Amino acid sequence: xxTAQGATRLQSECPEKARKGEKGEAAAVSPFVASxxxxxxxxxxxxxxxxxxxxxFRLETERMWLRWPRLxxxxxxxxxxxxxxVSVRTANIPHPYNLRDAEQFIRRARAENESGQGLVLALxxxxxxxxxxxVIGAHGSxxxxxxxxxxxxxxxxxxxxLMTEAARGFVxxxxxxxxxxEIVCDALPDNLASRRVQEKLGFVSxxxxxxxxxxxxxxxxxxxxxxxxxxxxxxxxxxxxxxxST
Numbered sequence: 001x002x003t004a005q006g007a008t009r010l011q012s013e014c015p016e017k018a019r020k021g022e023k024g025e026a027a028a029v030s031p032f033v034a035s036x037x038x039x040x041x042x043x044x045x046x047x048x049x050x051x052x053x054x055x056x057f058r059l060e061t062e063r064m065w066l067r068w069p070r071l072x073x074x075x076x077x078x079x080x081x082x083x084x085x086v087s088v089r090t091a092n093i094p095h096p097y098n099l100r101d102a103e104q105f106i107r108r109a110r111a112e113n114e115s116g117q118g119l120v121l122a123l124x125x126x127x128x129x130x131x132x133x134x135v136i137g138a139h140g141s142x143x144x145x146x147x148x149x150x151x152x153x154x155x156x157x158x159x160x161x162l163m164t165e166a167a168r169g170f171v172x173x174x175x176x177x178x179x180x181x182e183i184v185c186d187a188l189p190d191n192l193a194s195r196r197v198q199e200k201l202g203f204v205s206x207x208x209x210x211x212x213x214x215x216x217x218x219x220x221x222x223x224x225x226x227x228x229x230x231x232x233x234x235x236x237x238x239x240x241x242x243x244x245s246t
Contacts, residue, residue: 046115046116046117047116047117047118047119047138047147047178047180048113048116048117048118048119048138048177048178049116049177049178050116051177052113052116052119052177053113053114053115053116054114055067055068055070055110055113058121059121059169059170059173060126060169061165061166061168061169062165063125063126063162063165064123064124064125064126064162064165064166065123065124065125065126065129066121066122066123066124066136066166066169066170067121067122067124067129068109068110068113068120068121068122069105069106069109069110069120069121069122069132069135070106070122071103071106071107072130073102073106073122073132074099074102074103074106075099075102076131076132076133076154077102077105077106077132077135078097078098078099078101078102079154080132080133080134080154080155080156081093081097081101081102081152081154082095082096082097082098083154083155085155086152086153086154086155088216089152089187089188089191089194090150090152091186091211091212091213091214091216091220091222092213092214093152109135109137112137112139118137118138118139118140118147119137119138119173120135120136120137120139121135121136121137121170122134122135123135123136123153123162123166133153133154133156133157133162134151134152134153134154134157134162134163134166135151135152136149136150136151136163136166136167136170137149137150137151138150138170138174138183145179145180145181145182146180146181146182146183146184147174147178147180147182147183147184148183148184148185148186149167149170149171149183149184149185150185150186151163151166151167151194151197158193159193163193163194163197164196164197164200164201167197167198167201168200168201171183171201171227171232172232175229175232180229181228181229182226182227182228182229183203183226183227184206184224184225184226184227185198185203185224185225185226185227186209186211186222186223186224186225187222187223187225188220188221188222188223189208189221189222189223195223195225198225198227201227201232202227202231202232203225203226203227204225204226204227204231205223205224205225206224206225206226207223207224208221208222208223208224209221209222209224210222
């Protein structure tokens with residue numbers, strides 16, 4: 001077990017579904033997955049190491065589990081993202097949003113996690129671990145040490161510090177288990193809540209840019225921020241951890 005800032009820690013459980021996909025079907029193995037002594041070499045190609053490639057992986061924060069999304073989350077994701085106050089603040093989530101959209105998103109997220117080229121986790125309270133309340137993910141490594149952070153939280157759970165808590169643990173994870181040097185994040189200029197989350201974690205503004213926004217019908221202006229490894233307010237922010245093979 002790796003202990004990070006505060007109560008954040010990584011856990012790999014061993015249920016009967018280990019090494020299997022949703023509903024127990026055998027999970028496809030990515031040809032890019034490396035193990036043991038090959039882990040360091042794999043970092044040249046993958047964003048995340050093998051420990052995150054299995055759906056038994058999860059991250060603990062004070063109030064939540066951050067875990068792989070499951071097909072059983074589709075109904076709650078549909079309900080929460082179907083709120084236009086959530087979807088219209090994003091570049092890629094369509095509105096209206098239906099159950100099929102949620103199922104496709106979950107399948108894509110699980111495939112990305114399994115490949116190691118990104119990591120998407122659902123947020124769930126410890127007391128109700130099967131009920132997803134939001135999502136956080138890191139994507140799009142440009143092979144120069146940068147990843148894009150994205151997240152959303154269902155409106156019933158706003159103003160409770162939950163996304164700050166989740167993002168702090170997730171950023172700690174990124175700098176703890178990858179070789180990435182920086183993380184960038186986008187938010188609409190008027191999305192003050194999202195920008196406050198980024199500020200609390202130490203992200204600094206790079207100014208306003210335009211990005212592709214297929215779900216919004218074109219392009220949109222966003223405020224881009226950046227967090228460098230050495231500036232991160234996390235346990236691993238100032239250094240790259242040393243990993244060894246067994």
